[in-house]
Amino acid sequence: MTAAxxxxxxxxxxxxxxxxDETAWHxxxxxxxxxxxxxxxxxxxxxxxxxxxxxxxxxxxxxxxxNEMRGNPAMVLQAIDEFSSQQEMLINLGPDKxxxxxxxxxxxxxxxxxxxxxxxxxxxxxxxxxxxxxxxDEAVKVWSLEFEPRFTKISTELIALAGLQDVAxxxxxxxxxxxxxxxAEAKVDHVDFLFIDHVEELFLPDLKIAMDELQILKPGALxxxxxxxxxxxxxxxxxxxxxxxxxxxxxxxxxxxxEFEDELEVSRVL
Ligand SMILES: C[S@@+](CC[C@H](N)C(=O)[O-])C[C@H]1O[C@@H](n2cnc3c(N)ncnc32)[C@H](O)[C@@H]1O
Ligand SMILES: [Mg+2]
Numbered sequence: 001m002t003a004a005x006x007x008x009x010x011x012x013x014x015x016x017x018x019x020x021d022e023t024a025w026h027x028x029x030x031x032x033x034x035x036x037x038x039x040x041x042x043x044x045x046x047x048x049x050x051x052x053x054x055x056x057x058x059x060x061x062x063x064x065x066x067n068e069m070r071g072n073p074a075m076v077l078q079a080i081d082e083f084s085s086q087q088e089m090l091i092n093l094g095p096d097k098x099x100x101x102x103x104x105x106x107x108x109x110x111x112x113x114x115x116x117x118x119x120x121x122x123x124x125x126x127x128x129x130x131x132x133x134x135x136x137d138e139a140v141k142v143w144s145l146e147f148e149p150r151f152t153k154i155s156t157e158l159i160a161l162a163g164l165q166d167v168a169x170x171x172x173x174x175x176x177x178x179x180x181x182x183x184a185e186a187k188v189d190h191v192d193f194l195f196i197d198h199v200e201e202l203f204l205p206d207l208k209i210a211m212d213e214l215q216i217l218k219p220g221a222l223x224x225x226x227x228x229x230x231x232x233x234x235x236x237x238x239x240x241x242x243x244x245x246x247x248x249x250x251x252x253x254x255x256x257x258x259e260f261e262d263e264l265e266v267s268r269v270l
Pocket of ligand 1: 091092093094115116117118119120121122123124145146147148151173174175176197198202
């Protein structure tokens with residue numbers, strides 16, 4: 001796993017879109033200043049790990065509405081979306097796929113949610129807020145497993161700003177190691193909803209850790225993997241679609257900003 005690989009994949013994918021439809025691309029540039037900035041940077045453009053996550057935190061903290069954001073998850077998410085579309089694009093769920101995730105959480109009502117890849121805490125804030133609202137009197141838990149210690153610092157701060165520190169816990173390190181540790185320490189013995197959103201090359205090996213090695217995905221659990229088309233996770237998709245204990249389908253969603261068509265792979269454990 002390297003962060004550089006992930007950035008490279010994204011860049012190749014966006015270049016394809018640029019080449020495929022110049023007119024649409026230029027319209028998007030006008031709509032999303034952060035994309036325009038990336039277009040101007042050309043091959044030097046980065047999608048993450050270049051200080052933008054720290055700049056996002058500063059943007060939120062110095063936002064005119066920061067006082068209203070305290071204890072208000074929706075407003076924190078809105079400020080992160082504003083940074084991503086207006087300033088610098090972020091590699092999070094964003095304002096289209098967050099609707100899909102919210103629908104799935106509403107339907108599933110998970111008590112234990114684990115994500116591989118937490119970034120600045122966007123998906124963790126979205127999900128923890130919904131889970132707490134659904135089960136106000138029960139212990140619900142979001143475990144956000146993120147490789148980069150500097151991102152876990154940011155997400156911990158944003159989760160606290162949203163008032164969700166009792167629901168969502170961020171853990172630094174490779175997701176595979178962290179989930180093993182959570183199981184060994186008896187903090188997690190099963191997962192209702194696993195969200196896989198870190199590095200496409202690790203989707204399958206880390207799913208196998210959860211499913212086969214640790215056996216924390218019981219019948220009825222849901223596994224959702226993001227970015228199955230953009231940047232793409234064909235090996236993962238083929239595996240889950242052919243697995244006899246999984247029922248899998250793709251759900252369409254847009255990478256934002258830019259409205260690039262993507263799919264989430266949604267797999268039910270049978
Ligand atoms: C697409 S972002 C996650 C976005 C987040 N789920 C959201 O929607 O708000 C992917 C993240 O995975 C992290 N990552 C990369 N390799 C990882 C690993 N082995 N374990 C955990 N996180 C990893 C990256 O540092 C990056 O922050
Ligand atoms: Mg993603």
